Amino acid sequence: MPKSPSAAGKHSVRGSRTGRPIMALLDLLGRRWTLRIIWELRGGALTSRALRAVCDQASPTILQTRLTELREAGFVELAPGEGYGLTGWGKDLLENFVPLHRFAERWSKREED
Amino acid sequence: MPKSPSAAGKHSVRGSRTGRPIMALLDLLGRRWTLRIIWELRGGALTSRALRAVCDQASPTILQTRLTELREAGFVELAPGEGYGLTGWGKDLLENFVPLHRFAERWSKREED
């Protein structure tokens, strides 16, 4: 883990090397709490501690790590006084997950296949 | 990790307890390689080894773990002779990620903000 977050040449997401953006994106999103964070910010900005509370008290260590990654990726920004919120990119990305909510509802009733 | 995959009371995804399906889903998808696996199966079934090859030689240990989870979740199935493929649910889920591909392309060109 880099000591200074914004170092290490722009964003160093695994899969960036392949030149396939979708891989970089899937790798970033496929890290624990990343999807959850984006999801929890859907209603508006949250302070780091509010975000933690809403994320089952996830440890601040990893939350901070993910928030840094998401900030580097341009999905999240820290507005002083407001807390963490989604950027334009973040909201755009979130749009892709909205249908997931309804899907999850249907999927959760799958026992009786 | 459960020795017998299909044991442990239906599906034991973190967040299931909350009764919010979206949490269970986000948790499942937010595990390393999960999103990638679903993505790589978009074109049709792959054998375990073909899948591994296409996933940057990810270790079979974790691939097997994820495949088991995805099978329990009902997104993936193993067809003898065919390999691993998406189920109806899996394809349905994948639909939600297709727009992500084009999004990733746009997002990857974000340097010059």
Add this chain to the structure above:
DNA sequence: GCGTCTTGCTACATATATTGTAGCGTATTG
């Protein structure tokens, strides 16, 4: 300018998850 909040964030030891390499048992093919 003292206490007392809350903020974003970090240290550090412990637990858990992932990686990488090797290989098993089975089936299929020649």
Add this chain to the structure above:
DNA sequence: CAATACGCTACAATATATGTAGCAAGACGC
């Protein structure tokens, strides 16, 4: 019987996440 490919597992090394505690900075009343 090789030779091959399959799904899958063991196991040690490494990377990542967890949980608890706490720091420094800013805002508030006093």
